[in-house]
Structure formats: structure tokens, C-alpha cells
Amino acid sequence: MDKKSTMASTKDITNASSNTPSPQFSEVVTMIQTAKQKVFAAVNTTLIDLYWQIGCFISRQVEKSGWGKSVVEELADYIRTQEPNSEGFSKQNLWRMKQFYETYKDAPEILSTLAREISWTNNTIIFSSCKTAEEREFYLRMCQRERYSKRELERQIGSALYERYATNQIKLSPLVREIAPKAEHVFRDHYVMEFVGEQNGKPENILRKTLIAKMRDFILELGKDFIHIKDEYHLQVGNSDFRIDLLFYHRELQCLVAFELKTEKFKPEHLGQLNFYLEALDRDVKKPFENPSIGVLLCKSKDDEVVEYALSRSLSPTMVAEYELKLPNKALLQRKMQELAELMDEQA
Numbered sequence: 549m550d551k552k553s554t555m556a557s558t559k560d561i562t563n564a565s566s567n568t569p570s571p572q573f574s575e576v577v578t579m580i581q582t583a584k585q586k587v588f589a590a591v592n593t594t595l596i597d598l599y600w601q602i603g604c605f606i607s608r609q610v611e612k613s614g615w616g617k618s619v620v621e622e623l624a625d626y627i628r629t630q631e632p633n634s635e636g637f638s639k640q641n642l643w644r645m646k647q648f649y650e651t652y653k654d655a656p657e658i659l660s661t662l663a664r665e666i667s668w669t670n671n672t673i674i675f676s677s678c679k680t681a682e683e684r685e686f687y688l689r690m691c692q693r694e695r696y697s698k699r700e701l702e703r704q705i706g707s708a709l710y711e712r713y714a715t716n717q718i719k720l721s722p723l724v725r726e727i728a729p730k731a732e733h734v735f736r737d738h739y740v741m742e743f744v745g746e747q748n749g750k751p752e753n754i755l756r757k758t759l760i761a762k763m764r765d766f767i768l769e770l771g772k773d774f775i776h777i778k779d780e781y782h783l784q785v786g787n788s789d790f791r792i793d794l795l796f797y798h799r800e801l802q803c804l805v806a807f808e809l810k811t812e813k814f815k816p817e818h819l820g821q822l823n824f825y826l827e828a829l830d831r832d833v834k835k836p837f838e839n840p841s842i843g844v845l846l847c848k849s850k851d852d853e854v855v856e857y858a859l860s861r862s863l864s865p866t867m868v869a870e871y872e873l874k875l876p877n878k879a880l881l882q883r884k885m886q887e888l889a890e891l892m893d894e895q896a
Contacts, residue, residue, distance in 0.1 A: 603649030
């Protein structure tokens with residue numbers, strides 16, 4: 549090979565290298581991202597600890613020395629003069645620190661531990677909005693697991709997620725319980741999709757298109773372990789073509805999840821179509837290491853007794869849930885929680 553050809557080959561290799569980064573490069577980026585996350589977590593924990601200590605101090609001064617709003621306001625002004633570059637020490641935030649300390653000082657240690665693992669903004673939303681230790685623990689755990697933003701947390705509290713979990717009575721086919729014992733905690737009896745807007749009289753394809761346009765909100769409602777694969781997922785069986793409304797993958801359950809949308813009340817015959825889709829997914833799409841696919845019929849309404857009969861002898865991993873297009877009445881859900889608690893006490 550002559551010198552000119554050698555130079556051209558070297559140039560080609562250089563260009564290829566610049567256009568196609570080495571696979572090892574991504575490992576370095578992962579190291580950087582992991583380190584950033586650890587730094588953020590450490591800084592956040594230190595900040596929450598500081599707010600706890602200040603809250604404890606103010607709480608004791610209010611109790612022992614009769615501190616009032618004017619004294620706390622003076623403290624905020626003093627901090628501002630002594631630490632002009634420090635933010636988050638307004639009189640309002642100092643009172644929140646006091647409330648934070650008093651909310652958790654006599655609570656189980658797990659709550660104060662969880663509180664140190666989420667942002668201060670989310671902490672203030674939880675201890676200001678939640679009435680019981682059980683509700684606070686629920687949202688603390690959800691924030692830790694799902695990494696809610698401020699907007700997402702406010703939405704979940706507004707949609708009565710805690711009450712809906714507490715009253716969840718999802719109807720599962722026997723096979724779902726067998727192959728995915730955790731499914732009862734992943735899926736729900738009904739879903740709230742207020743972000744969709746009014747859908748009266750509109751066909752199912754319009755509902756599907758709206759959910760696609762609002763996929764971020766839909767996944768927030770489903771749970772962030774759901775990964776959207778495709779809408780109108782194409783299946784070919786023999787010479788016939790079929791399309792699943794929405795296909796997801798669930799990371800924890802490690803399986804495909806097919807959602808079929810029905811803008812009408814549940815009918816037993818709806819299950820036949822979904823069962824067929826699951827069979828096709830498992831034969832032609834599912835990878836060997838994945839668990840059997842699960843199907844969810846999402847209907848406008850359902851009769852629980854009809855659903856129970858329809859699923860009792862089902863040989864397919866399916867379930868039926870309903871959706872509503874407005875935020876639920878929290879008072880009604882809380883009454884239902886009380887009724888369920890009383891029923892469990894009677895059975896015990």
C-alpha cells in the first residue's frame with residue numbers, strides 16, 4: 549500500500565471513529581451520571597437534616613420561650629444578613645421546618661428516614677396535605693420509588709391515589725395470580741384519566757389517540773415501571789392482521805402488557821379478543837426470558853359480579869378495570885375505606 553492510500557485509510561478510520569463512539573464511552577457517561585445522583589442524594593439528605601434540626605430548635609423555643617411569628621420573622625431577617633447567599637430560610641419556610649419536625653418527631657423512624665430521601669418541596673406537600681401517618685408513609689414511599697416531580701405528586705394526591713390503593717379490589721383471572729403474584733399491587737380496579745377530557749359518544753380510536761398524546765400522564769397513572777412500546781401494535785396470524793390498542797412492557801413483572809380500550813360497559817365476549825392477542829404475543833413476540841403476557845380490558849364501566857363470573861374459569865392471564873374521566877370524590881373513597889376496615893374487623 550502506498551503512502552497516499554495509507555493516509556486515506558487512516559482518515560477513514562478517524563472519521564468512522566468520530567461518527568461512531570466506542571461502546572466503552574457510554575460506561576464513562578454512566579459513571580458520571582451515577583456520581584451526580586449520589587452527590588444530589590447526599591446534599592438533599594444533609595439539607596433535610598438541617599431543616600429537621602432548625603424545626604426542632606424553633607419548636608422548642610415556641611414551647612419554652614413563647615416564640616411567636618414576630619420572633620421567627622426576626623430570625624429570618626437575621627439569617628438573611630448573616631448568610632446572604634443562603635436560600636430557603638424565609639419566615640414561611642422556617643414555620644414549615646417546625647411543622648416538619650412536629651409531624652414526624654413521634655412517628656415511626658421509617659417515616660423520618662423516608663423523608664430524608666425525597667426533596668424538601670415534596671416533603672412540604674406531603675406533611676401539609678396528608679392527614680394520617682399511613683397516608684404520609686404511602687406518599688413518601690411512592691415518591692421514593694416513582695421519583696415524582698412536584699407536579700406529579702400534587703396530581704397523585706389530588707386524584708386520591710392513596711384511597712384508591714386502599715380500596716383496590718382488582719379482579720384477576722386465576723392464571724394472573726399464579727404467574728404474577730405481584731400483579732395485585734401493580735394493577736388497579738379503576739383508573740383516573742382526567743387529563744383525557746370529555747369523551748361522551750366518541751369512538752375508542754379517539755380515546756386511544758388522546759392517551760397517546762397524553763402518554764406521560766397516562767404512564768404516571770399506570771405506574772412508572774410501564775414502558776410504552778406501541779399503539780395499534782400489529783400482529784399477523786396466518787393471513788389475517790390484528791392490532792392491539794396499546795402495548796406496554798412492565799419492568800418488575802418482566803412481561804408484555806396489552807391494553808384493550810372499551811368505551812362501553814364490560815361484556816364477557818370482550819375477553820375472547822384479548823385472549824387471542826395474548827396467545828399471539830406469547831407465541832410470536834415474547835422473548836424466552838420474559839414472563840407470559842398479561843392483558844387488561846379498560847372499560848368505561850363494569851358489573852363486578854359479571855366480571856367475576858367471566859374471569860373465574862379463564863385460562864388466560866387477564867383482568868378487567870374501569871376508567872373515569874374526572875377526579876374522584878375523596879370523601880366517598882374515605883367512607884369506602886372505613887367500611888372495608890369495619891368489615892375486616894368483623895371477619896377477624
